[in-house]
Amino acid sequence: MPHNVRAVVRAAVGALAACLVVGGLVACSPTVESVEVEPAPPDVGIQLFQLPWTAIADECETTLGPNGFAWVLTSPPNEHIVRDEWWASYQPVSHAIDSRLGSREEFADMVERCDGAGVAVIADAVVNHMTGQDTPGTGWAGSAYEHYEYPGLYTDADFHHCGLTADDDIQDYTSREQVQTCELVNLADLDTASPSVQATITAYLEDLLALGVAGFRIDAAKHMAADDVAAIVAPLPAGTRIMSEVIRGGGEPITPEEYVGFGEVFEFTYARDLTPPLQNGVFNDPELDGDRPLHVPSDSALVFVDNHDTERGEARVTYRDAAMYIIANALMLADDYGTPVVYSGYAFSDRDAGAPTDSDGRVTPVSCALETDVPADDYDDGARTCVQTWPAVAGMLEFRAFAGDAPRLEGVDAGDAYGFEREGRGVVAVNVGSETQRIEIPTSLPSGKYCDVVSGGRDAVVDDGCRGETYTVSDGTVRIDLAPQTAVAIHIGGRL
Known part of the structure; x- marks a missing residue:
C-alpha cells in the first residue's frame, strides 16, 4: 500500500464506516448499519x-x-x-x-x-x-x-x-x-x-x-x-x-x-392452505391485515404441516417428499401466524x-x-424421520427467533419461486419448480452479506464466512438464484 494511502476503520454509534486517507483527504464509504437484535424466546x-x-x-x-x-x-x-x-x-x-x-x-x-x-x-x-x-x-x-x-x-x-x-x-x-x-x-x-x-x-x-x-x-x-x-x-x-x-x-x-x-x-385449515401451492406453483399471500379467513386468531392457533393423523390421511406433503417437506416447514416457521408444531415420526x-x-x-x-x-x-x-436434527429445521428455528414479532410483508411471486420478508428481520424464498429460478425480494435488511440458514443450519456464520450459501443484500434488494425445489432464508443475526 502506498505510504500516503492507509486503511482506517472508524466506529460510530450504531454504525461502521470504512475510510481511506488519500493525500491528506479522508474518503469514507457509506455507513453499514450495525443492528443489535435480541432473539425472541423459543415458541415452537x-x-x-x-x-x-x-x-x-x-x-x-x-x-x-x-x-x-x-x-x-x-x-x-x-x-x-x-x-x-x-x-x-x-x-x-x-x-x-x-x-x-x-x-x-x-x-x-x-x-x-x-x-x-x-x-x-x-x-x-x-x-x-x-x-x-x-x-x-x-x-x-x-x-x-x-x-x-x-x-x-x-x-x-x-x-x-x-x-x-x-x-x-x-x-x-x-x-x-x-x-x-x-x-x-x-x-x-x-x-x-x-x-x-x-x-x-x-x-x-x-x-x-x-x-x-x-x-x-x-x-x-x-x-x-x-x-x-x-x-x-x-x-x-x-x-x-x-x-x-x-x-x-x-x-x-x-x-x-x-x-x-x-x-x-x-388449526387444520393452515396446512390445507399451505401445501397446495407447493404442488401447483401458484402462491397467494394470506390476509396480512387482521384475522385470516377460516382461521382462529393467531394467538390461539397451533399450526403444522402434518401430524400423526394427517400423514396417514389428508396431508399432501409429508416426510416422503423430502425437498417439499423442508420447503413447507420453512414457510411455516417463517410465518407470523400461529405457533408452529414440527412433526417427527x-x-x-x-x-x-x-x-x-x-x-x-x-x-x-x-x-x-x-x-x-x-x-x-x-x-x-x-x-x-428425525426431523428435529435436520439443519434446515434448526436454522429456521433460529430465523424465527430473530424475526420475533416483526410483521410479514407482501410476498413476491416469480414463476415457481415465492418469497417474503419479516420486516427488517429476515427474508425467506422457495422454489417449488423443476428449474432454477431467480427471485428479487425488496427488503429493509441492512446491506451486506448474509448466511443462508436452510443450507447452513443454526449458527451458520463461522470464521467470518458461512457454513452454507451466502447471499447479498444491496440497494434494498436481495437477489436469490434458487435451485429446483429448494428454500433459502437469511436473517438479521446471520450477517457477516
Whole structure:
C-alpha cells in the first residue's frame, strides 16, 4: 500500500464506516448499519410420535434444547389395550402412567430432564373415550376392562349410548348431537357432561401436572362439548397450557372457535392452505391485515404441516417428499401466524403399523443424535424421520427467533419461486419448480452479506464466512438464484 494511502476503520454509534486517507483527504464509504437484535424466546413445539420416554429425554438434551424447541408433545401416557397398531395408545384402559412407551418413573424422569434442557412437556390426553373393544380384556399394565366397565374408574352409566344411529356410531358430521354423544368408530364415549366423569378426568390431568408436565393436547376435543372441556380444565392451575384438537370441517356446526376461550386449538385449515401451492406453483399471500379467513386468531392457533393423523390421511406433503417437506416447514416457521408444531415420526407403508418394538412389546428407543441429520430419499419401515436434527429445521428455528414479532410483508411471486420478508428481520424464498429460478425480494435488511440458514443450519456464520450459501443484500434488494425445489432464508443475526 502506498505510504500516503492507509486503511482506517472508524466506529460510530450504531454504525461502521470504512475510510481511506488519500493525500491528506479522508474518503469514507457509506455507513453499514450495525443492528443489535435480541432473539425472541423459543415458541415452537415438536410432536415426537410414539417415542419412548427415555428417548424423548435424550432428544431434549441432545437436539430439542440445543436447536431451540420450546416444548415437546408426547404420545398418550395412559395404560392402553395390548395391540401392535399405533392407535392402541389412543384406547385407554386406565389412567395409570404405564404404557409401552415407558413407566411412570421414566415419564417423571423425562419431564425433569426436558425441563432441565429448557423444553416443556405437553402430554397427549385421551379423555373423550375409552376402548373400542367389544371383547373383555386386560390392559398393558394388567388392568381388567370391558367395553363399558373400567374397575375403579368408570361404569356403564358414565358413557353415552346415543341411540341416534343403528350401532351408536357417528354417521352424520352435520349433527352436533351425533358428533358429541355418539361413538367414534366404536370407542366407548364418555359422558363428559357428568360432574363425576369430569372430576375423574380432572384428577388424571392433575396427576400428570404433579409429574411436571406443562399442559395437554386434548385429543378428540371436537367430540366433547366445549363447555365440558372448559369444566374439566377449569380446576387446573393458572398457566396450564391447553391445546384442543378440533378438526374444522366444511358445513359442520362444530368449529374450533368454540374452544379458544380456555386455550389454543390446532388449526387444520393452515396446512390445507399451505401445501397446495407447493404442488401447483401458484402462491397467494394470506390476509396480512387482521384475522385470516377460516382461521382462529393467531394467538390461539397451533399450526403444522402434518401430524400423526394427517400423514396417514389428508396431508399432501409429508416426510416422503423430502425437498417439499423442508420447503413447507420453512414457510411455516417463517410465518407470523400461529405457533408452529414440527412433526417427527417414523416411516410406514401400512397406515396402522405401530413403531418397532422389542421382544417384550415395548417401543424401541431411538436416539436421533446418532442418526443422519438430513432427510433420506427413502426410509425403511419403522425408521425414525428425525426431523428435529435436520439443519434446515434448526436454522429456521433460529430465523424465527430473530424475526420475533416483526410483521410479514407482501410476498413476491416469480414463476415457481415465492418469497417474503419479516420486516427488517429476515427474508425467506422457495422454489417449488423443476428449474432454477431467480427471485428479487425488496427488503429493509441492512446491506451486506448474509448466511443462508436452510443450507447452513443454526449458527451458520463461522470464521467470518458461512457454513452454507451466502447471499447479498444491496440497494434494498436481495437477489436469490434458487435451485429446483429448494428454500433459502437469511436473517438479521446471520450477517457477516
